[in-house]
Amino acid sequence: MSKSEELKSDKFQRRALQVKEAQAKVMEYAKMLDLEEVPLSSSSGRYLAEDVFSPHPFPAFNRSGMDGYAIVASDTEECGNGNVVWLRIVDDIPCGAVPSVDLTPGTAARIMTGAQVPTGADTVVMLEVTELQVKDGHKYTGIRKKQEAGRNITPCGMEIKQGELVLPAGTLIAAGEVAVLAAFGVHTVKVRRRPKVAVFATGTELLEVHEPLSPGKIRNSNSPMLEALIREAGGEPVMLGAIVDDLELARSKVQLALESYDLVITTGGVSVGDYDIMGDLVREEHADMLFNKVTMRPGSVTTAAMRAGKLLLALSGNPGACFVGFQLFARPVIGQMQGASHPFLPECTAVLGADYTKVNNYTRFVRARLENREGIVYAIPATIDESSVMVTIKDSDCLVIVPPEDKGLAAGAKVTVLMLPK
Known part of the structure; x- marks a missing residue:
C-alpha cells in the first residue's frame, strides 16, 4: 500500500482500504443462512438454495x-x-x-x-x-x-432436455423463474432464510419522521431509507430507532441487537467528532475492527467490525454517503447471506453525458441517471452529489465510478457505472 494510503494519526488511527479490499473483508464474514422451503407463490425475490434439474423434457411431447x-x-x-x-x-x-x-x-x-x-x-x-x-x-x-x-x-425437449440444469443455485427468482419452476411441478422451493437486519441511527440531533422541526434538529431520513434498501436487497429490516450520543447506551443496544439479529447496520457516529460514538465502539477490545476508512467518496468513514460473532456495518450519517455505503457493502452482504450468485451491483460501460470537474485522491461514486440517445447509453451525473445531499438519490439509477485523478472527466469519456436496483 502506498504512503498516500496510510492512515493519518488521529484518535481513530485510521488506515484507509481500497473499496474492493474492504468489500472482500466484509464478504468473508457474510455467511449463508439456513435453508428453508417456501411455496412457489412466495418465492419471488428469494434466491434458490440448490440447483434445479428438469425431471422431464420441455415440452414433454411434440x-x-x-x-x-x-x-x-x-x-x-x-x-x-x-x-x-x-x-x-x-x-x-x-x-x-x-x-x-x-x-x-x-x-x-x-x-x-x-x-x-x-x-x-x-x-x-x-x-x-x-x-x-x-x-x-x-x-x-x-x-x-x-x-x-x-x-x-x-419438438419434444426443444426448450429443455430431461436432466438438464434449469436454474442454478444462487439464482434470484423472478416471474420467469417462477414460470419455469411451475412448468416442472416445483411447488415448494428451497431458499436461504432472509437475514434479519437491525438498524440504528445515532445522533442527539435526530427527530422521528412524525415530529415537528425544532431548532438545531433534523428528521431521521436515513433509517426509513435503509429500511427500504434492506427490503429491496431481500432482508428483513428491524428498526430499532435512534440512539443519542451516549457510548454506554449505544454499547448495550448494539450488543443486544448483535445477539438477536443476523446483521447490524448503524448510520452516523463514524466521523472524528467528539460525539461520534460508533468510531469509539468498534475500537473496543470486544470488537474486531475490519476497517474504519475506505478510499471512496462519499462515505470514506464507512466502518465494519465483528462483534459477538456478528457483522456490524457503521455507515455515514450523511444521506448520500449512507446510500452509497449501503450499495457497496451492505447490499452484497445481505445478498451473500441468502446465497446470491452475483451479490455485487452489476457493472456496465456508458458515455459520460456532462463534464465532471470535481477531483479527489479517492475514487468517487457519483450518483447519475442513464439516458439513451440514438442507441448510445449516457450517464448524466447529478448536478449536486455532496455526501450530505439527499434529494438526488431518488433521481439516480447508477453510480459513475470516477477514479482518483488530478483532473476531472470531460463529457464523452467512457466510464464504468454500477447499476442500481430498480
Missing part, C-alpha cells in the same frame, strides 16, 4: 404451434398447379387431449394450438389454408400447397 391439421408432409408432394390433395380426417385433438390414433399416409388429424401431435405426423398445416368437405360420411381436408416437414411443430 406440440402443435397452430390451429389446423397434423399431416404427413410427403402426402402433399403432388400439390400445386391447381391440384388439391384430400386427406381423410381420422382424429380431433383439442389442447390437453391425447391422440387416439397414429397417423398414416393419406390421413390427417384436426389439432389445436398447444395440443400433442400424433405419432406419424411430421407437420401441421394452418387451418386458414385448408378446405373441408364431407364424402361418404367421412370428413376430408383439402390442401393446395406443398408442405414442408417440421413446420408449426415444437
